[in-house]
Amino acid sequence: MKRLVAVLGASENPNSYSNKAVQLLQKKGFEILAVGKNNGFIDDVIIQTHLEDNPNVDTITLYLSPQNQKNYYKIITQIKPNKVIFNPGAENPELQQILEENNIPYENACSLVLLNLNQF
Numbered sequence: 036m037k038r039l040v041a042v043l044g045a046s047e048n049p050n051s052y053s054n055k056a057v058q059l060l061q062k063k064g065f066e067i068l069a070v071g072k073n074n075g076f077i078d079d080v081i082i083q084t085h086l087e088d089n090p091n092v093d094t095i096t097l098y099l100s101p102q103n104q105k106n107y108y109k110i111i112t113q114i115k116p117n118k119v120i121f122n123p124g125a126e127n128p129e130l131q132q133i134l135e136e137n138n139i140p141y142e143n144a145c146s147l148v149l150l151n152l153n154q155f
Contacts, residue, residue: 037066039091041116043107044098044125045069045082052122053098056146063150068092088113094155096120096146101127112137120146 040060044053057077060067067080068089075082088110095116097104104127111119112133119134119141121127126143134141149155 037064038093039066039068039089041068041070041086041089041092041095041114042098043070043086043095044103045071045077045080046098047071047073047075047077047082051098052145052147056096056098056122056150059147059150060155063155065155086110086114090114092116094118094120096122097125097127098122099125101125101129104130108133112139115139118142120144120149122146 042053042057045057046053048054054077057067057069057080069077069080069082070086071082074084092114093116095111119139121143122145131141
């Protein structure tokens with residue numbers, strides 16, 4: 036079964052790191068749940084505007100500023116992913132504390148680098 040990765044902060048802008056991450060995740064065979072400010076597409080991946088409580092989400096990778104993450108705190112703890120990745124610029128001590136309290140592992144890392152090193 037393919038691992039389901041939620042990309043929070045997904046953007047149709049081909050120059051954005053979230054867009055590049057969605058494309059690389061797809062290329063590497065992951066199932067993707069793209070969530071962004073606006074509906075749209077990255078190749079054939081649909082960008083949704085909200086994150087549902089989906090117990091199949093294995094990893095959440097964040098491309099949102101800490102302030103824009105606040106709306107997702109509750110749903111992230113409900114999903115209880117196996118890992119949350121804070122990409123550069125998304126580091127958030129407040130959410131990291133919440134994750135620790137809920138025994139959800141996280142790391143400050145670049146998803147693109149992890150994918151290219153096969154460490155995702």
